[in-house]
Amino acid sequence: MIPLLALTLAVDSIAIDVRTREVIEQHWNDADRAIPVGSLVKPFTALAYSGDFPEFTCTGRRCWLARGHGKLHFRQALAFSCNEYFLNLAKSVDPQTLAVVAAKFGIPPPAEDSAEARIGLGTSWRITPAGLARAYAELAERSGEPRVREILDGLRMSAESGTSGAIGRGFFAKTGTAPCVSEKHDSGDGFTIVIAPAEASRKVLLVRVHGVPGAEAAKSARDILRKWK
Numbered sequence: 001m002i003p004l005l006a007l008t009l010a011v012d013s014i015a016i017d018v019r020t021r022e023v024i025e026q027h028w029n030d031a032d033r034a035i036p037v038g039s040l041v042k043p044f045t046a047l048a049y050s051g052d053f054p055e056f057t058c059t060g061r062r063c064w065l066a067r068g069h070g071k072l073h074f075r076q077a078l079a080f081s082c083n084e085y086f087l088n089l090a091k092s093v094d095p096q097t098l099a100v101v102a103a104k105f106g107i108p109p110p111a112e113d114s115a116e117a118r119i120g121l122g123t124s125w126r127i128t129p130a131g132l133a134r135a136y137a138e139l140a141e142r143s144g145e146p147r148v149r150e151i152l153d154g155l156r157m158s159a160e161s162g163t164s165g166a167i168g169r170g171f172f173a174k175t176g177t178a179p180c181v182s183e184k185h186d187s188g189d190g191f192t193i194v195i196a197p198a199e200a201s202r203k204v205l206l207v208r209v210h211g212v213p214g215a216e217a218a219k220s221a222r223d224i225l226r227k228w229k
Helices: 038-047 073-081 083-090 097-103 127-143 146-161 214-229
Strands: 010-016 023-027 056-059 070-072 172-178 189-197 203-210
Touching: 010 127, 010 214, 038 073, 038 083, 038 097, 038 127, 038 146, 038 189, 056 083, 070 073, 073 146, 083 127, 083 146, 097 214, 127 189, 127 203, 146 172, 146 189, 172 214, 189 214, 203 214
Parallel strands: none
Antiparallel strands: 010 023, 010 203, 056 070, 172 189, 189 203
């Protein structure tokens, strides 16, 4: 029999005000320490991509979903966090353009120049949790920009029916899974970031759960959102 304590998830969270960028709730001891955040960086790589977003067929060869996602447009690829789609996209992203985009949103670019690093695979793109939450607040503030609008549409789809599906309607959300760099040394950490609500956004919530994928972290984020009501 597994002890009840072993079933308790280690959850970190931080929330900021979209308008002021001030921290309004924090349960994260080292929120100013830069860490890998997995696929949560994909929106910023997408912003650095020039031209119209392509359609692409994911075979599963280089994706977390072994059977593949099939034919995807950009919003679906973001909603389902398709690695194969974004690796294809990231190959065409100019590193200098990505650095400019990252600076605009107040985050550093990846330390390694590779397609894998540009979509958050590995540990070379590290961002502080507080900085990442503020970057998503900037996304919300730029919702009138056409390219940002496409990204937010994908994040809305993610919350409704994608990897962030535990969140539900009325939010923008994105999940990510990254190698664990904490003292816990779990197999990986799951992340979910939520812009709440989708219309007239007021807060950004970032959640990390040790030892689970991002889709599971979305359940913890959902529980926090429910307490806010």
